[in-house]
Amino acid sequence: MMHTDVVIVGAGPAGLCLANALSRTGLSIVLVEQQRIDALGEPAFDGREIALTQKSVAYLKTLGAWERIDAHAKSQLADARVFNGSSPFSMKIGHALSGHAELGWLVSNHLIRRAAFEAVEHLRDSGAAIRVMASERVTDVDTDACGARVRLESGATLTAQLVVAADSRFSATRRMMGIAAEMHDFGKSMLVCCMTHDAPHDHAAWEWFGHRQTLALLPMNADPQSGAHRSSVVVTLGAREIEQLNQLDADAFDREIERRFERRLGAMSLRSTRHVYPLVSVYPKRFVAKRFATAGDAAVGMHPVTAHGFNFGLAGIETLASAIADARAAGLDIASDALLARYEREHRQATRPLYLITRFITEVYTRDSLPARIARDAMLRIGERLTPFKRVVATSLAG
Template sequence: MPYDVLISGAGPAGLCLASALSGRGLSIALVEQQPLPALAEPAFDGREIALTQASAATLQRLGLWDRIRAAEPNALAPLRDAKVLNGASPFALVIGHGLTQRSELGWLVSNHLIRRAAWEGVQDCIARHHDIEVLAGDGVAHLQPQAEQMHVTLASGARHGARLLVAADSRFSATRRAMGIGATQHDFGRSMLVCQMTHAQPHEHVAWEWFGHGQTLALLPMNDDPATGMPRASVVLTLPHQQIEPLLAMPDDAFGAEITHRFDGRLGAMLPASTRHAYPLVGVYPRRLVAQRFACVGDAAVGMHPVTAHGFNFGLLGIETLSAELLAAHAARRDVGAPGPLARYERRHRLATRPLYEATRLIATLYTAEAPPLRLLRGALLRVADRATPFKRAIAASLAGQH
């Protein structure tokens, strides 16, 4: 018998989709190249995820929120306000939580903790509903869509059928490529270095996006360091890749002094509190999100530049949209892989994501340009935006995930 849904990729998106579909009478399979121990104990990867209020609600419905909090009580840090700076100017565009109806714009949590909680959630679904099978240490090698089902051959040679195949295997999805679906890619020619840092001055739970000359800095406020009690944040430094490599190899004290200097000492002395990691900056948007008995979710559907912190939030939004369509079809005794539910998912997810994807690409291009006229223009734009309360309210609503 074929699976109802086969998901390629057991990262946070794939795991959350499996949990969202579980317990409703569907048979689900997860295919993942990593072995089971790596899924059960994901390693720290430097990435901190800024969750909107809508995403926090999704994690609460899936049971992940309580799992994260139970594992690490200080893991979920409120993100109350956000500010945008340009160059050496002391002026900042401030997006405050007061523009919304909440006491914070969102929440910050480490990516590896989301992955662990999502894996535990799937294990709980397996124990309670017996409707998810995990095929670890394997990957999708060949696809053959047919009228009644998708035929999937794995790298191990195992063959499976599914009414619907879902790609959740990164923005460079091999599964999406195997379906013949191309994507528009924008390589920003830069990489980002990410790590946790402690610092002398408090951050007041305010996120920074600082477009400097020759660099971009982001500060994501975390709860105080449990070992030292010092203020702690996730630092994201974006530079041409050849300038990132030496920073990865620096001794801790030299690296701390370097980051303190790059922040102009605005937070006092800064010291590394974690390992350092680097990732290339590439935005990806597929030409299609669905095909015959096929759909994309997570980064496979939208690979965002991190400047607006919407990548994982869009992933959760897509999971909510796709799972709602599939569960409605199944409840009505219709085929979950039929064109109708998939077309509705694609239309809704494109409308929700494409405008911000394109706007983010333009913002990142403008605010990393080094020509003097553009430096003046972006400073002027920040000041104009600061006086436009409706605009700031709209940005706050977007950061909070309110629609």
């Protein structure tokens, strides 16, 4: 039996960043992860580009992770544009409205994962009490007023003051604690990949609500080999259509994506592997239980349309870590009911409104009826004229 202060289940970016933050208070941390240790150190490209707000970047700097990402891999997100159907009109959200030189930054998910792991390894080398138990699976969790116990598939048992689930929006650990979650399956899947294209993107992100499809364009820095304009392309369709698209050979795929983007970007060329993800949003009924908390996607699994998923994860980590640091400094219980209730209250207030708004946006903006398309066009044109509204959106995107 091994004792530690905190057990974190899941060594993805959220779990690693939480371990990083908590270790700075002198607590001992054990990270339990199903993947092999080499997969944590060199995570594979998974297609996803993460839009980081200014606040998230500032926190990653505090954790010593931001500087571990190559500068060329950080793409400036200057502006955002929202399109409807085949109309060339778009609502433009400019960075100037946010008060920053850019709305935020785009970074590949696997690079964030690697940087977060390297930052934890640096802390470990410097003497931080962080242990990573890779290739391990949690089989049971139980907690009471005295402490928490985590049983592993290997037969080992961990005891701790607090257990945190950071093991994805479909968290098995959350279910072990009997916490139900509100799950919304949008009945669609998204295909993500990196492509080069003829026309410049001007570092503007596109969200394009088309007929029977939703497209997104996330601006990346120029292709390092050819110098061509490069973007992350996201196509959202029904699962069957996505599978057909994914099965096309590279040339046919290029031509099909050009057609779907109505050749607004000119010729397009696939520059990466393709990855498909089902669209399911998740919001647990509770974020906490006795000596137990959820973090990252295990707390809030967002639809990607508003680009707040990982940003909400980092915000929750900062809130939880701050509360624990305060308790630690005061000599109080780091997993008291009052502390966890404070975390739940603050994180729910920070996330629930936008979670519901995102559900509304995806329902209204993806309907294909003629009245819905007309209403969308009207809303975008009205929104384009309302500078205060656009300022609110820009401020939200910047964090």
